[in-house]
Amino acid sequence: MKFKIAILGAGNLAWHLAPALEDAGHVITEVYARELSKAYSITERLYSASAKDDLDFSESNAQIYILAVKDSAISELADQIILPEESILVHTSGTIPLEILGYSSASYTGIFYPLQSFTKGRKMDLDEVPFLVESDDESTLQKLKKLAKSLSPLCYQVRSKDRKAIHVAAVFASNFSNHMIRIAEEIMRRQGVDFEMLKPLIIETISKSLQLGAKNAQTGPAIREDYETLEEHHRFLAYNDQIAEIYRLISQDIIDS
Amino acid sequence: MKFKIAILGAGNLAWHLAPALEDAGHVITEVYARELSKAYSITERLYSASAKDDLDFSESNAQIYILAVKDSAISELADQIILPEESILVHTSGTIPLEILGYSSASYTGIFYPLQSFTKGRKMDLDEVPFLVESDDESTLQKLKKLAKSLSPLCYQVRSKDRKAIHVAAVFASNFSNHMIRIAEEIMRRQGVDFEMLKPLIIETISKSLQLGAKNAQTGPAIREDYETLEEHHRFLAYNDQIAEIYRLISQDIIDS
Structure with a gap:
């Protein structure tokens, strides 16, 4: 199952995750960063993603929206992002609860947490990274598991308290x-x-x-x-x-x- | 420079060190342990070393005597061992001062400390182990350096306080x-x-x-x-x-x- 994915964030995780998702056959539609130049620093490593510095995704084709930003920025982005129908919004944090995405315009929410320490420019094989996934919605959970397994054999379904x-x-x-x-x-x-x-x-x-x-x-x-x-x-x-x-x-x- | 060496002790370090010394071209003359069966557990891995449970080495051909025992046993063994003329006695501890060997019957004393954690039965390449050597006697120091370098490129001369x-x-x-x-x-x-x-x-x-x-x-x-x-x-x-x-x-x- 291949997905259309938008990445929000241009830090260490986005730098590693975006090209790896493309390599696994998914399509990155957009990369968002507050500064457009930072979004370009990620899109220039990709085939056809466009760079964005606004949070209006109402015209986006992406099915999954990945918040690859620092913990303190998750809440604000989730509140402001404008998403199309049937979209899934996930964050990638080890600490922030799922509920923080509850007031967003997403139809479904989840967590897609890579349990690894990423450094920009340092090689990291995503297939050795454990992905911890979580969602209240069964169909979303299955999609996140498929997404994780397309990157790594190490996929764990966990609860927020775990x-x-x-x-x-x-x-x-x-x-x-x-x-x-x-x-x-x-x-x-x-x-x-x-x-x-x-x-x-x-x-x-x-x-x-x-x-x-x-x-x-x-x-x-x-x-x-x-x-x-x-x-x-x-x-x-x-x-x-x-x-x-x-x-x-x-x-x-x-x-x- | 090849040495004739006696090993005192039959623990993790002796288990690794004795065969490695033979592989480097040295001759192990004797292995001492309080229980003879333990000394045999090391000599059976060697070409021609004899097992011993007494501390009279007056007839030994060895030039270097290596105390590969736990810290608390060093002092007693050093005091009791009977060594021939011109012998060098070294311990292998990271903590015990050189002076503890001062009352022994050795002509020269030193320290030959492998900075590594050894586990019996677990493979360990001695050539990746740093050896820290020390002696008050310049000629002994040179011999200990040669001994260390015959096992590993990582040889450091250090002072007791270091x-x-x-x-x-x-x-x-x-x-x-x-x-x-x-x-x-x-x-x-x-x-x-x-x-x-x-x-x-x-x-x-x-x-x-x-x-x-x-x-x-x-x-x-x-x-x-x-x-x-x-x-x-x-x-x-x-x-x-x-x-x-x-x-x-x-x-x-x-x-x-």
Whole structure:
């Protein structure tokens, strides 16, 4: 099943999603951005989509309208967009509830959330991206599943309350694990030693974690309850109270769990 | 330069290191373990090493004696081992100071620390492992560097105080990033959703972090200072005070840094 699709937004997600949808055989009819030049930066990567800076889609041929914008912009766009009959409006956020689209002019609404971190210009195979879809309308849900499956085998139907839990989990697994690496970078930089030497350990740790499960993969002073080393590390970090407290709290949680 | 080497210990590190040393052309003369059967579990993977459960090495031909045992056992073994003239005794720990070997019968001492997490039975290419070497004696240092370089191009000479900083950094980069994944697993399990869907995000995050640096790679509600989402996530985690506090503290540190 091929769809005619309009994309609203010209950020990282639109940059990756629009060409991938074309590659999967769908037609991108329009790309909207508040600034026309930004819409062109996406349409120039596409076959025949037109760039738009107004929200009147009453003459559009698209069946599905994808809001690929930041969370804070979703509500305003959904309220202002003018859509034709039988149109489906979806957003792509991990946190915003479905109900926010409820006052739009769309006939049907849904969520089409790619659970991945996108960076413009960085290659990303969409077929390795999980898509989390949701809709109150069964026929819309089926269409969103078909759309997701045309891009990736990893398609999950989830409820809004699951999506919130998944987003919290993603913050730990992604943002917070990245911040642990950031703190390590700082410690190495401060000591004047080369951060490069930690990279093989990080790669092996994460690979082991994903293969064996993080509980089985855990090593280090906390899981060994090596209080002498924990105390010594805590003293070493005395130059930064907040980092020292993060060390103490995470070590305690490793011991407790 | 090829060495005759004795290994003390029969754990994860000995399991990986002993055959790799043979592959690099060195000769393993003896493997010591407190239980002879454990020493055999290593020698059976080697050409001609003999298994030993006593610490009298006065008749050994080895030039380098590698303590591949847990931190808490190093001191006792170093004190009890009987070594021939001109022998070099090294330990493999990231935390224990060089001085702990000072009262041993070795002529020279050093540290030969592979900065990696080893799991018995799991394949690990030693040539991707960084070796951190240290000695007070220049000629010993040169030998340890040659030994390291025979296994891996990643050889770093470090001072004991650097080694401690590197170990603290490694706890953040490895143990703590793994624990963030563990917390994510728990949140997903508790919600009854499939943890699998987070794996592509984790892989992309770490890969981006190592390529661009963790500071540049950071995304999520904290770096965006999206206080509404932070507050909502904190409420979601109210069922576990310790996890909620970890969420608050790391988010604050991301905002501050």
